[in-house]
Amino acid sequence: METNPAPIQPESPSMRPLPASALSTVWGWIRDYLHTSRQLLTSPSAFFRGLDPEAGVIRPMLYALITHWIGTAIQFVWISWAGLQILPWLKDQFGKLFSAASDIGGDLDQIDSLGRHAQQTLIPFQEKFSGWALGVAPVLIDPFTYVLSLLFLTSIVWMGARLLVTPTKNGAPDEIRFESALQILCYASAASLLNFLPLIGTGLDAFFGAILAIIGVREVWKTSTFKAIVIALFPKILFVGAILSVFGAGLLLLAKWVLSAFAG
Numbered sequence: 001m002e003t004n005p006a007p008i009q010p011e012s013p014s015m016r017p018l019p020a021s022a023l024s025t026v027w028g029w030i031r032d033y034l035h036t037s038r039q040l041l042t043s044p045s046a047f048f049r050g051l052d053p054e055a056g057v058i059r060p061m062l063y064a065l066i067t068h069w070i071g072t073a074i075q076f077v078w079i080s081w082a083g084l085q086i087l088p089w090l091k092d093q094f095g096k097l098f099s100a101a102s103d104i105g106g107d108l109d110q111i112d113s114l115g116r117h118a119q120q121t122l123i124p125f126q127e128k129f130s131g132w133a134l135g136v137a138p139v140l141i142d143p144f145t146y147v148l149s150l151l152f153l154t155s156i157v158w159m160g161a162r163l164l165v166t167p168t169k170n171g172a173p174d175e176i177r178f179e180s181a182l183q184i185l186c187y188a189s190a191a192s193l194l195n196f197l198p199l200i201g202t203g204l205d206a207f208f209g210a211i212l213a214i215i216g217v218r219e220v221w222k223t224s225t226f227k228a229i230v231i232a233l234f235p236k237i238l239f240v241g242a243i244l245s246v247f248g249a250g251l252l253l254l255a256k257w258v259l260s261a262f263a264g
Helices: 020-042 044-049 058-104 108-134 142-164 178-196 201-220 225-232 234-263
Strands: none
Touching: 020 044, 020 058, 020 178, 044 178, 044 201, 058 142, 058 178, 058 201, 142 178, 142 201, 142 225, 142 234, 178 201, 201 225, 225 234
């Protein structure tokens, strides 16, 4: 008696292996990303010197978004770990401090009340900090916030370059383009990978990010190191200038008020 063979079940798309072409493409992207990061962190001058201003901004922006997101995620891990380790330690130290004060003597009721108040104050802070640290919202929205900040900073750097770099002079390009400024700041985000280092990673990220931007400005726009420093740090210079202006205006108003008070 013949039996009908069992029908062949179609293979689930999730179970199908990726075709070799797709795997090679993904592996090519990873190799290209690692090669670009290695060049930026070890030979930034050579990298920016060979940068093609006509290459567009899609690839640099993708590199910046991925790199900055990786750095933010790693920073989130370290902050979460530090928060969960340091806050309980502080709470324990507060307890030991007030226990020692109780042993020394004094108004025990007052000291005990003070200790309970300190602990009650610290516990909500610990809960809020832990809730923030364990939340992933800052990491998830990082690409969106970073794009906005990147475009804003690029516009300021570009304006600084338009003021300080003379086109076609000393090998400078014929035009100081916004796209070139965006390329420079996108690739300067390679410093975000330094967040892999605990405790010091954030500081190194900020420092070497500025160094990469300075090198990029100098090599791409063929300007002096001093001008490159001013252009790359132009957003910070404007910010400090605005703060000093507000502070100076406040001092002038205060001086005017004091003088009018004495005159009256």
